[in-house]
Amino acid sequence: MTAQQLKNSILQMAVQGKLVPQDPSDEPASVLLERIKAEKQELIKAGKIKKDKKSSEIFRGAAHNLPYVFCEQIGKEIRDISDEIPFEIPDSWEWVRLGSIVYNRGQMKPTSDFCYVDIGSIDNKRQRLGDTENIITPDKAPSRAKKIIDVGDIIxxxxxxxxxxxxxxxxxFSLQPIASTGFATMTCYSGLLNKYLFYYLLAPDFDNYANDTENSKGVAYPAINDDRLYKALIPLPPLSEQHRIVAKIEELLPYIERYGKAEEHITALNTTFPEALKKSILQEAVQGKLVPQDPDDEPASVLLERIRVEKQKLIKAGKIKKSKHESVIVTRDKIPYEIPDSWVWCKLSDLAILENGDRSSKYPVEADYVEIGIPFFGAKDIDGDMMSFQNVRFISQQKYDELGNGKLVDGDIICLLRGSVGKTAKFEANEQFDTGFICAQMLIxxxxxxxxxxxISSYFKSPDYTNYVESKVTGTAVRQMPAKEMGNLLIPLPPLAEQHRIVAKIEEIMPMIERLTLR
Known part of the structure; x- marks a missing residue:
């Protein structure tokens, strides 16, 4: 149950007579209603309010020997309203129309400076009036600034x-307060506690009435008119019980507020926890803490040597160029954390060929695009962990042949060097496209x-990698990173067999974490 649901439940219990016990010594609400009638007549006589030609009186049918549970008399007409009564109330309570127990102070056109209260004056999270006064001169008064209000009124x-x-x-207020005609303004007669009515207006029963499509008209800005509003049924308790109800609600509200803050904290935790857990698992993985080491595994140093030999063959065959800055030595002061003895630290450039796109004058421009041809990938074509062909641009085979670097082969990883710096995706060839070309902001x-x-793909999702990229990003308007920084990226390399165990464990755990986000 959410904090709002708990609050709604308490308010609904309150207005149904279930929150505090009834006291048989309380003066019944029927007597209270007689006093309200007398006060109303005095205000009419004094010219402060107008006589209501359709004043309503609701009573139990049995009290007048009528075969209805509840009846309403307007003028001389008596009708059965039993079907309108939403719930049972204690015997000492009465049902009334809202318009029978409140009045408004009328309207006026401002002739001097005044304090204007409009929708923006209300904190609708706490249902409180804001602290700032909105003082307006009469010549700048909005056309809706008309309703007279005073302390104790409900708007x-x-x-x-x-x-x-x-x-x-x-x-x-420092000046005459005037409210917008967008408000219904309610002054309570003596014997109706304004806080009781206020809490009833917040209760689910009244909320359902006010927002029912039969009452609230309109699509973008649905509104309930005053006539419909004042016809709302209100359960009226004895005055003493009204005080007890309000006291109990206000005793409970601080607990609900604390519950709400705890709920917000838990919600935030539930929102961030799965992602934080993913990062934690990936970081454990690349530090050798996710799966146990196996002493029978071939050490990573042997794997790294095989890769070095393969790289030398490619250099010798002229397929790749030897880097002028290549180094196989990783000094201890560069090592960010300890790794198992069977692992080694190396640079990404030790494990891969890094290739920029062709940035020469032959780089494709819009005039080179064709309907179908060789995919020309941009940042927008990264879809999750993969390069997408769905909305990719194409260049002709002729244009592709003119280009030098930046041509993809199956299994290549593409990394963004501008914008979402460090974001990676895999290129997978298919029957239709066995290659592609990368844009200038990418690296193969x-x-x-x-x-x-x-x-390596798992490492690119780890906090270790994210932190490295962030430390190398330059620029604020356009974030970017030099390609050489990717080559210098330090990678903790496990034995190949352990790599496979790490990936298997990650693939086992991640779906479980994904399910957490769906709860």
């Missing part, structure tokens, strides 16, 4: 009532041993 926004833009006017990472792919 209720009739536009989009589900937003709960409502409050009790709980303080004095071609592993010298394809069996490293699973582990």
């Amino acid at each position: 209720y926004s009739t536009v989009r009532p589900y937003l709960h833009n409502m409050c009790i006017i709980d303080r004095q 990472i071609r592993l010298l041993d394809k069996s490293l792919f699973g582990y």
